[in-house]
Structure formats: structure tokens, C-alpha cells
Amino acid sequence: MFNGKQIIVIGERDGVAGPAIATCVQAAGASVAYVATECFV
Amino acid sequence: MPEAAVVRASSLVLAHTPGLARHGSKPIRTLPASAELTSRFLNSLRGFDDAVGYPPHQAFLGACHPRELPGRPWIGTGWAGGQRFAPFGELMPEEEFLGLMAAVDEFDLLVLAPEVAERAAKRLASHPLSARLNLGRIAAATGDVTAALATGALPIHLAPDTVVAALQAAHAEDESLTAHVLLENLACKATGTLALLHLLHDHNVDPAGIGYTISCSEEAVGDRYQRGGGNMGKAIASAAGLADSSGADVKNFCAAPIPALVIAASLVVAGVFEQVVVVAGGSQPKLGMKFEGHLRHGLPVLEDVIGGVAVLITADDGVSPRIRLDAVGRHRVSSGGAGAQILHDLTVRPLEAIGARMLDVDDYATELHNPEITEPQGSGDVAARNYRTIAALAARRGEIGREGVKEFVAERGMPGYAPTQGHLASAVCYLPHALHRLTAGDADRVLLLAKGSLFLGRMSQQSDGMSVLLERNGG
Numbered sequence: 001m002f003n004g005k006q007i008i009v010i011g012e013r014d015g016v017a018g019p020a021i022a023t024c025v026q027a028a029g030a031s032v033a034y035v036a037t038e039c040f041v
Numbered sequence: 042m043p044e045a046a047v048v049r050a051s052s053l054v055l056a057h058t059p060g061l062a063r064h065g066s067k068p069i070r071t072l073p074a075s076a077e078l079t080s081r082f083l084n085s086l087r088g089f090d091d092a093v094g095y096p097p098h099q100a101f102l103g104a105c106h107p108r109e110l111p112g113r114p115w116i117g118t119g120w121a122g123g124q125r126f127a128p129f130g131e132l133m134p135e136e137e138f139l140g141l142m143a144a145v146d147e148f149d150l151l152v153l154a155p156e157v158a159e160r161a162a163k164r165l166a167s168h169p170l171s172a173r174l175n176l177g178r179i180a181a182a183t184g185d186v187t188a189a190l191a192t193g194a195l196p197i198h199l200a201p202d203t204v205v206a207a208l209q210a211a212h213a214e215d216e217s218l219t220a221h222v223l224l225e226n227l228a229c230k231a232t233g234t235l236a237l238l239h240l241l242h243d244h245n246v247d248p249a250g251i252g253y254t255i256s257c258s259e260e261a262v263g264d265r266y267q268r269g270g271g272n273m274g275k276a277i278a279s280a281a282g283l284a285d286s287s288g289a290d291v292k293n294f295c296a297a298p299i300p301a302l303v304i305a306a307s308l309v310v311a312g313v314f315e316q317v318v319v320v321a322g323g324s325q326p327k328l329g330m331k332f333e334g335h336l337r338h339g340l341p342v343l344e345d346v347i348g349g350v351a352v353l354i355t356a357d358d359g360v361s362p363r364i365r366l367d368a369v370g371r372h373r374v375s376s377g378g379a380g381a382q383i384l385h386d387l388t389v390r391p392l393e394a395i396g397a398r399m400l401d402v403d404d405y406a407t408e409l410h411n412p413e414i415t416e417p418q419g420s421g422d423v424a425a426r427n428y429r430t431i432a433a434l435a436a437r438r439g440e441i442g443r444e445g446v447k448e449f450v451a452e453r454g455m456p457g458y459a460p461t462q463g464h465l466a467s468a469v470c471y472l473p474h475a476l477h478r479l480t481a482g483d484a485d486r487v488l489l490l491a492k493g494s495l496f497l498g499r500m501s502q503q504s505d506g507m508s509v510l511l512e513r514n515g516g
Contacts, residue, residue, distance in 0.1 A: 013494050014426055017378035019502050037378070037502065039494035040420040041410050041461060 002030030011037035043356035045363045046306035047514060049316075050244035051352040051473045053102060054130040054236045055460070056138040056228075057093075058328065059086035059200035059345040064224060065328035082332060083201040087341045089134045094119040097411045097458040098346070103128030103473055107409070107455040115413055116340055126169075129473040130239045132346070135199060139206055140165050142231045143182035144174045145280045150209050150223055152184040152194065157205040159183075170238045173282060195220035215265040225325045228347055229260040230276055233322030236349035237281040240318070246353055252314035254278035254288035255305055257297035258321045259464050262290075277320050286318070294493030295408070295463035297321075298350070299507040302469075302489070305354040306364040306509075317354045321469070323347030323462050330461060334418030343414045348465040352472060362479040362487075362511045368395045370490065370508035378504050384430050387490040387508040389438065395510075399435040402453060402510070403484035406471035407431070408492065409459045424457030425450075467491035479513045487511045 007030040011018030018037040026032055062068060063082070072079045092098060096115040100107045104120065104127050111118065125132050133141065140161025143151050153161070162179040165171055189207035190196055197206035208227070211218040233256065241248055256274035263270035274288030291301040298321060305317040325347055332342045357363065370391035376382050392399060405428065412422040432449040435441045441449050459466035468489040478484035490508035495501050 011378075013492070013504065014380045014423070017496075017502065017504070020378065037494070037496045039497055040418075041408065041415055041423050041463065041466075 001028040005030045006033045007031065008033055009035040011035070013037060013039045042312035043310055045357040046309040046354050046366070047357050047361035047363050048472065048476060048511065049353040049355045049358065049361045050240055050246065051350065051476060052130045052236050052239040052243060053470060053473055054232060054239060054349040055098060055101065055132040055346040056135070056232055056235070056323070056349075057089050057132055057345060058135050058138060058228070058325070058347050059342065060135050060198040061224070061228065061325055061347075062086065062328040062332075062342055062345050063198065064195070064221065064325065065330060065344070066326040068329040068332060071333070081336055082329070082342060085336055085341045086200045087345055091341070092346060093125055093132055094123040096120045097413070098132060099123050099127065100458040101460070101470060102130055102132060106474060107458045110456055110458060113413060116343070130236060130243070133235065136161050137164050137168070138231065139197065140179045141174070141235060142227050143179045144176060145231050145234050146178060146182065146227060148211060149182070150211060150227065151182050151197075152186055152189040152207045152209065153179070153182045154186050154205045155183050157199070170235075170242055173238050173242065195224060217264045217268045225260050226262050226273075228325040229258050229273065229322030230280065231322065232347050232349035233258060233273065233277040233320045233351070234280040236322070236351040237277055237318065237320050240351040240353060241281065244353070248281065248283045249285055251278075251283050251286045251316045251318050251353075253305075253308060254283060254286045254318045254320060255301045256288065256290045256320055257301035257464060258290070259297070259324045260322070273322065274320065277322065278318070283318070293505055293507075294495060294497065295467040296491040296493030296506050297464050298467065298469035299489055299491045299509055302352065302354065302364065303366065303369050303507065303509055306366055309354055309356055310366060315356060319352040319354065321350050321464055323349055323465065327461055327463065331414060331418035331420070338417040340417060344461055346460050348460060348462040348470070350465055350469055350472070352469075357514070359516045360480070360514055362476055363514050365395065365510040365512055368392065368397070368510035370506075372492075372504060372506040374503065378502070381430055381434070383492060383504060383506050384427065384490075385434060387506050388431055388488065389434055391488075391508055391510060397486070398440055399431075399438065400440050402486045402488045404455070404471070404475065404478060404487045405431055405453050406468040406475065406487060406489045408467050409455070409457045409470055410461050410466045411457050411459055414461050422457065424454070428454035475511055479511060485513045
């Protein structure tokens with residue numbers, strides 16, 4: 001799905017953490033350029 | 042050794058500091074780029090009466106239970122009969138707060154304009170806590186603000202835009218001792234001291250009986266060789282006259298107050314100290330954190346208060362709510378960072394440990410950030426999000442049906458009402474309410490739970506969290 005794509009991953013504290021999203025998009029063929037989890041409170 | 046520790050008393054305070062809001066982390070990065078935005082920011086600062094009459098502030102200070110708050114919007118509605126002094130503490134006006142910062146400033150960092158020093162000293166002299174304050178330091182802080190600013194000191198304003206003081210760096214090269222860092226730390230020390238003095242005064246506590254003071258404040262006190270070295274706990278203990286106390290700091294992002302309570306109770310039950318205080322000053326960097334959203338929606342700058350909390354933990358007195366050290370929840374390293382998994386660790390597991398059900402808890406106190414502050418900037422309703430997940434866990438366990446989620450949230454949750462002072466909003470702000478509910482009220486169990494965003498410090502991808510159960514004392 002994401003073959004050849006570079007992805008910037010921003011996870012959210014109350015939702016899904018950045019590394020979890022990164023694992024998913026990598027499994028779908030993406031290259032992760034940046035990953036972080038943020039807290040918006 | 043005592044069989045149990047109890048929460049004997051607690052206090053909460055707010056300091057209204059619209060003049061310091063421009064030095065919050067977000068405004069200080071954003072405002073210099075736009076004179077127009079700066080003007081809108083300054084014109085959107087609230088006056089003291091509006092801050093006192095803001096319903097969530099009154100709930101924070103104990104004038105009502107959060108579930109008794111009227112429906113939103115709260116801004117502009119006012120609170121009939123709202124007073125500065127309330128059951129849990131007070132909301133201090135900013136000129137007095139500048140005087141209070143001077144009163145706890147042991148290194149002559151703060152320079153006050155003469156007229157401001159005089160007014161602040163006069164007003165604090167008639168404050169109920171005046172006998173416990175070093176008012177002589179306010180007069181000693183009087184000086185030439187213009188001259189201090191010429192040496193690079195940080196200008197301090199009374200809202201909206203009048204320079205009345207200057208905060209000096211403590212070292213020319215040490216980044217841990219810049220004026221900005223010291224402003225954060227001094228504001229934290231002042232609010233923590235104010236909360237602790239209210240605890241002593243309002244609950245007739247003998248300061249000589251307190252053996253240890255644990256700070257769970259957010260700020261990092263230290264120098265370039267040990268950034269965050271501490272020790273705010275002892276600094277506040279000293280300022281509040283706790284002559285026999287030592288202290289230390291517990292750090293855990295916004296979750297810190299809960300491990301601080303658990304450690305304090307453990308020290309009491311272990312017989313190390315008979316009485317321990319947990320204290321936290323507020324977070325000046327979080328002033329104005331979401332101001333852009335507020336301005337976009339025509340709201341005032343709502344993050345204009347700095348908070349403080351103090352809690353007294355003692356051996357079981359047969360009356361005060363017990364801290365159930367056998368029902369402490371902790372987010373394990375192996376648990377993962379998903380929100381539901383964190384809350385499972387913090388709610389289900391500690392209750393299972395004592396054979397209790399989720400329905401046995403009358404009140405869940407979680408992250409109680411005021412949604413009127415968080416929603417305009419797109420952060421959503423944090424408290425509601427937590428309560429929906431907690432209720433879903435109860436449904437998953439079969440304790441309630443899916444149709445019972447709304448009732449569970451309404452009866453055992455509450456609207457977020459705390460200012461976005463992370464650690465204070467994270468359950469500990471509910472502690473004075475919990476004490477009332479577990480003594481004069483009809484609650485038997487209250488679960489306090491808090492989460493910390495460790496990943497923000499870039500040393501771990503982990504989150505953390507801790508919870509602790511408070512229980513009515515059966516005598």
C-alpha cells in the first residue's frame with residue numbers, strides 16, 4: 001500500500017503511539033522518515 | 042508500625058497571573074513574530090474578578106463538586122457569590138503573587154518597583170497567612186527595575202502590559218540558571234509554598250510534626266552540572282517553616298503526584314516518618330499554552346492561573362480516608378502504550394488485586410483538564426475520553442452492559458474542571474473533593490489515576506501511569 005512512500009508518523013498519547021503506527025506503515029511497505037508520540041494536553 | 046496510612050488533609054490554590062502568561066512556553070515562542078497577535082493576546086487577558094467567577098475555578102477550589110457545575114459554556118457565565126477564599130484554599134491576585142514570589146526568593150533574584158512592593162506587602166500583611174510569610178523580603182526586593190532590565194533581566198508585567206518587576210539571571214553562562222528558568226522555578230516554589238501554608242493554617246497542622254516533604258512539581262531545579270538536581274520539596278518545606286522536615290522530589294511528568302502519594306504512604310506505614318507532606322507548585326511554562334485556539338474562538342486567554350497542592354499523609358487516625366497500598370495500579374513496561382491498555386493497568390488490575398469490582402468504586406478521578414480550555418485548540422475532551430474508556434473496560438468485564446456506559450460515566454466520572462497544569466489536573470486536584478466524599482459524603486471508594494508522557498523527554502518511547510485507591514475509614 002505504501003511502497004516507495006516516505007512517512008512522517010505523529011502518534012497521540014491517548015490514541016495510538018507513534019511506534020505502533022510506524023510498525024504498521026512499515027509492514028505496508030513505507031519507509032518511516034520520522035516518528036514521535038506527542039501529548040496535546 | 043501503623044497498619045495503614047491516611048490522607049489527613051489537603052489544600053489547593055491558584056494564582057492569577059495574566060501578566061506572566063506572555064512568558065509561557067507557547068506565547069514566548071509565538072508572540073515576538075507578530076505585533077498584531079501580541080496585541081490581541083494582551084487584549085484577551087482576563088481580569089481577576091472574571092478568574093474568580095469562572096465556574097471551573099470555583100469547583101477546583103471546593104465551592105462545589107465538579108458534578109454540580111452548570112452546563113457549558115462556563116466562560117462568561119460567572120459563579121454567583123464566588124469568592125477568592127474557598128473551602129480548599131484561594132485564588133491569589135497577581136500583584137500579591139509577585140509579593141509572594143519575593144517573599145520566598147532567597148537569592149535576591151526578583152526586583153520589584155517600589156509602588157508594587159509597597160502595595161503587595163500591605164495586602165499580604167492582612168492575608169490570613171501573613172504571620173507565616175517573610176514579608177521583610179518584599180521590602181528588600183524593592184529596587185530599580187529599569188536598571189535591572191538594562192543588565193538583561195527578564196521584564197515582569199502586571200496585566201496587560203505594565204512592567205513592574207525584573208527577574209535576574211543567577212549566572213551569566215549557566216543555561217539552568219537563566220532568568221526564564223528561575224521564573225519557572227520561583228513561581229513553582231511560591232505556589233507550592235502557598236498551598237502548604239494553607240494546609241497548615243486551614244487544618245491546624247503543627248509544622249513541627251512533619252518529617253518529610255515530597256515535591257511532585259513539574260519544574261526542574263538545578264545547575265549546568267545537574268539540571269533537575271532538585272530539591273523543590275525541601276525548598277518549599279523550608280519556606281513554609283517545616284523546621285524538622287527534610288525532602289526530595291518525585292518526577293514522572295504529569296503522573297508524579299500519584300507515585301508521590303504512594304511513596305509518602307509507604308514511608309508512613311514503614312514507620313520511617315510519622316507524617317509526610319506531598320506538595321506541588323504550578324507550571325508557569327503552561328500559561329497560555331493553547332492561547333491561539335482561544336483567540337481563534339473569541340475566548341479570553343484561559344490559561345492564566347498557576348496552581349498548587351499540598352497533602353498531609355499520616356498514620357491511621359481511624360477517621361481519615363485510608364490509602365490502600367494493596368490496590369496500587371502501575372503501568373508496566375510490558376503493557377504497551379495503547380490508551381485502553383494503560384487504563385486497564387490503572388483501573389482493573391489494582392481492583393482485582395483486592396477482589397473488588399469496578400462498580401465498587403464511587404468516583405474515578407482521572408485527567409480532569411477543563412475541556413473549555415483544550416477543545417478550542419483541537420485537543421478534545423480529555424476527561425470524557427478517559428471515562429469512556431474506563432466505562433468500556435467495565436463493560437468488557439461484564440460489570441455493566443453496553444447501554445450502561447453513559448450512566449457509569451455520569452455517576453462515577455465528572456466533567457474536567459482543572460486548569461491545564463498537567464500534574465495538578467491529573468487526579469490530585471480531586472483529592473480534597475475525595476476527602477469530603479469519603480468522610481462527610483456518601484462515597485466509600487475513590488480511585489485516583491494519572492498518566493505521564495515519558496516519551497516527551499526522548500529517553501524512552503514508554504508512557505507511565507499510576508493509580509491508588511482511597512477508602513472510607515471504618516474506624
